[in-house]
Amino acid sequence: MRYPKLAWATSVCALIGLAACGAPKQPDVAESRNDAAAPLVASPDVDAPPQTAAPVNVATAAAAPQPLSCAADIGATAAAERVKLCRNVSPATHPPCNAANSCALIENEIARSCALFDGKGDPMPGCDPAPKSVAAAIAVVQRYYAAINARDYGTAWAQWGDDGAPNQTLQGFQAGFANTRSTRVTIGKVEPGSAGAGSIYQTVPVTVDSQLQNGTVQRFAGDYVVRRVNDVEGASPGQLRWHIGQATLKAVPAP
Template identity: 60%
Template sequence: MKLYLTSALLGLSLGGLGGCQASEKGPAADAGASEAARPAMIGATAASGPETVSISLSAAGSPVSCADEIGATAADKQVKMCLAVSPATHPPCNTANSCAMIEDEIARSCALFDGQGAPMAECRPVPKSQAAAVAVVKRYYSALNAHDYDTAWQQWGEGGPPNQTRAKFSSGFAHTRATHVTIGVLEPSEGGAGSIYQNVPVVVDATLDDGTHQRFTGEYVVRRVNDVDGAAPAQLRWHIGSAKLAAAPAG
């Protein structure tokens, strides 16, 4: 698989070269809503960083199972965690699935039961934490690299990336051999108009199948609904709301 950052990853889901932004709904869009007109700072300290996530694929177009990605022992551990928390009759807790899919089911289940009884040991990071927001971005890249475009799509929320069809989204990722994602130092989350927003700065290094190297810098804005009455479980989960990356000199 290739993750074409110039025309696909940037142009389809991350915002495009030259600062064009893909946005579900940013903090400014909520400024006129009833709950709060001026965002408030949430959280006392910023998380430490940077953090690096590197994923390489050995064969373009081949689905990557969790067992192949991290080894059978580690994948089995992920599956046991998934089965321990998932309420689904047939959950996707299987080493043949991507690690991202398994991790997404864990995150979904933990968010569903968050606040109901004692916290489950498997629910790390805590569903509403800053770390859980960062995990969405990491899971997005993990899913893309495993060719699990459904799970990648779901990191943008139930409707997927803004102004994108499912077919167009998946067709853009055809020519990237590997990606190397560095997550920068986080600022405190921001809250306003019933939602919480977390900026996640990233540096993306990519290697195309012809050996070309590319680098992009920018940030994702990850959001969730802030426990308002009537919010659906999916709305209470962190998901990508917008992203903006620009080309940078290759390192």
């Protein structure tokens, strides 16, 4: 059975970092994948390469704009506390636990490390929310927009999983935000998730307010579907933690 392809609105494409969407046929529909033939519940992606070391800040490698530092974002004292927690839980030799990095990158390393050791002995102090919880799934979406606002596109891209956004290079993903000044995400009422084919899926309803560089304000509403592999043998650490699997947003009247 083939599923119809969905077209995107150009503004929504930019919002989720999809720069090469093409001419939309339905101007208020957004879908994260270029090919919507796959059903929502899919087989676990256990063939992807495992993530065994701390993720590289690929935004810097791709010559992205300098991300907003965590110290500048939330203040030196609060940033120092996040860095301390990051260093306490991260197993990496050179973890990205530095107040000069974005808060999103630091939080991503904390989440990655907590998920890596989840279920192996007593829970590590500071691993809150619990790595398999619904709150942790919601945190992925919140971290995604925090990274975008900090111009840390590498960390935002990584919220889609080890391989980043589907059918996207990091450069293309970053280009999708060229005209975006800021975004703010509001999480709606979250219902219990579902399971199938070895994975767990959690729908996260959102309202996103976006301001473009020219001052135009836009609002979008829809859902992110966050997924993780459900302890399938052979799954990588990156697959066992929550990551964005799909996004469906549409433009709604701005306030």
